[in-house]
Amino acid sequence: FGGRPPGRMAAWLGRAQAVAPPALDGVSLSIHAGEAVGLVGESGSGKSTLARVAIGMLQASSGSRTWKGLALQPGQMRPLGMQMIFQDTHASLNPRMRVLDLIGEAALAHRLALPANRRAFVEQYLDAVGLPRAAISAYPHQLSGGQRARVAIARALALGPDLLICDEAVAALDVSVQAQILNLFQGLRRQLGLGYFFISHDVRVVRHLCDRVLIMYRGRVVETGSVALLIEHGRHPYTQLLLDSLPERIATRSGTANPAIAGVAEASREGCAFAPRCRHAHARCLEQVPALREIAPTHFSACHLDQP
Ligand code: SF4
Structure with missing residues (x-):
């Protein structure tokens, strides 16, 4: 957890299996003081569940949460320093x-x-x-x-607050108003040193504000790294699917649809949950759940393509 020396504020750690669906599976997260971390995934990926576990609205069946080095008790609501903004x-x-x-x-x-x-x-x-x-x-x-x-x-x-948890906080707004609110978030971060846990289905929103991003699919983190790294070198097929929605990539795709988008999110009983939608799926993907492993410094991915 963390990687920062003791005494620096670490916002919270969730390693949780939520009781309410969509279930989280082995999700571990830390946010450092003043850091902006994004969480991206589609509906049903478990993003909001993770946020609710973090603030104590949902109780995890296992795992722990800490705030500034102190353990939060199961069911204990968020400390004042952690505030949530809803959509x-x-x-x-x-x-x-x-x-x-x-x-x-x-x-x-x-x-x-x-x-x-x-x-x-x-x-x-x-x-x-x-x-x-x-x-x-x-x-x-x-x-x-x-x-x-x-x-x-x-x-x-x-x-x-020291940390704002924003759950799709700009999703209901017009694009121009979204930009104004994101600029406000950035300004507050500069002035107050606020940290953010910014949850969105939209990579563009997270790119605007965050230092680091987690990509979540069906309750698991499938890729994580710095925003700049993932935008340029996202490896996981699901990350690539999300990145293909970026305007600059749409503009360079010469009008052809991304074949992966045609897939439907469905539960795979065994193996990689993304396999039913993945054009790279092979036999191993149907049998074995890929672990989240470091594939380059500070860059983690859960895909058999990147693992021996
Ligand atoms: Fe696709 Fe297999 Fe990687 Fe899953 S593990 S994303 S199915 S290649």
């Missing part, structure tokens, strides 16, 4: 509360001592996320999707 702001923001209360109440609910001037306390977070101060009196339904996303971020910031 659906309609569900995560109480429609009956004004922005003033949405942000202020979050701090009160966690027994943080609010300054006497609660309005000024909230306004500083509106400023931090680029919302006009007039928004303090608005209800969520009076705001645009991008503004609601900013409120959700402001509410998380009010709790003084």
